[in-house]
Amino acid sequence: MLKFIRGLEEKALKRENIDFNEAYQLITVDNSYVFDLIASSNRIRERFKGKSISLCSIINAKSGDCTEDCVFCSQSVHYKTDIPEYPLISSDKIVEGARLAITHKAHKFGIVTSGKGMDNGDELYRVCESIRSLKSETPVHRCASLGILSKDALLKLKEAGLQEYHHNLETARSFFSNICTTHTYDEDVETIRAVKEIGLRTCCGGIFGMGESIEQRIELCFKLRELDVDSIPLNFLHPIKGTKLENAPSLKPFEILKIIALYRFILPDKDIKIAGGREYNLRDLQSLVFAAGANSIMVGNYLTVKGRRYEEDLQMIKDMGLEIK
Ligand code: SF4
Structure with missing residues (x-):
């Protein structure tokens, strides 16, 4: 097994593609080999990303009241959850955030809104104004996550100063109908393609622990490789009371480390970011996400779930001998 892992490490270091069978063997290694696996993914991360860790922060700029039925989401009108609901907040509040x-x-700051999308109209205009304010008043890298958008809407955001657009595929195509029935996988893929076409950076990943199979975890990874996205946020389900997945069993920390390592082996030179569910699922093993291959984490609060204190994350990065970008 050690020889197999090292062989795939060599391939990843040369940016050679790993095939489905190799990926399957990698993500299903026995737990006794997990530290050998992450030693390899750590070397791949160091080769392509050095010791620099990028921190990403978001603001929930419009919360709840979403028509979509994503089974994990506390903001959907299809589930009764206990979250604050409010319309689009002001530019001043976004800049303050x-x-x-x-x-x-x-290093990066994302404006995130609930809803299927935001094409044209007053809200898009207001988000563009907020992006202009961020550009003129702060040095932050400007991201947004506003759902399924047309190329026209994306162009307006780019003109306003947007640098990166986030839109998750959430899961593999073959599992998507279990996750959402109110829009299609292709609509999500089209949004990512449009983001790439107009020359914005793409941030696109998924959520694990929703009942998907090992094969489907690989399937999503291969789709992201095909789409050539720049940054891949990996979320690990934090079940929210009231949603359809409220009783989903949590992922095991070693299972998560294997997922992160798999993504680093298959997408060796991309940005791999650990987003929601880190604290809930990994607990004391959070610092190992970097060895497993991540070069970015989300800090501060998530959309409807509180994160841990910034100071703890900064200390964790320092203690791992890494630096903040
Ligand atoms: S994930 Fe987005 S689109 Fe799906 S229900 Fe939540 S806010 Fe709506």
Whole structure:
């Protein structure tokens, strides 16, 4: 097994593609080999990303009241959850959120809104104004996650100063109908393709622990490789009371480390970011996400779930001998 892992490490270091069978063997290694696996993915991360860890922070700029039925989401009108609901917040509040994120060393700041999408109209205009304000008043890298968008809407955001657009595929195509029935996988893929076409950076990943198979975890990874996305946020389900997945069993920490390692082997030179569910699922093993291959984490609060204190994340990165970008 050690020879097999090292062989795939060599391939990843040469940016050679790993095939489905190899990926399957990698993600199903016995737990007794997990530390050998992450020693390899750590070397791959170091080769392509060095010791630099990028911190990303988001603001929930419009919360709840979403028509979509994503089974994991507390913001869907299809589930009764206990979250604050509010319309699009002001530019001032968004800039204030970015300033706070910067003081906590976040390199990227994302404006996130609930809903299927935001094509044209007043809300899009207001988000563009907020992006202009971020550009003129802060040095932060500007991201947004506003759902399924047309190329026209994306162009307006780019003109306003947007640098990166986030839109998750959430899971593999073959599992998507178990996760969402109100829009199609192709609509999500089209949004990512449009983001790439107009020259914005793409941030696109998924959520694990929703009942998908090992094969489907690989399937999503291969789709992201095909789409050539720049940054891949990996979320691990934190079940929310009231949603369809409220009783989903949590992932095991070693299972998560294997997923992260798999993504680093298959996408050796991309940005791999650990997003939601880190604290809930990994607990004391959070610092191992970097050895497993991540070169970025989300800090601060998530959309409807509180994150841990910034200071703890900054200390964790320092203790791992890494540096903040
Ligand atoms: S994930 Fe997005 S689109 Fe799906 S229900 Fe939640 S807010 Fe709506």
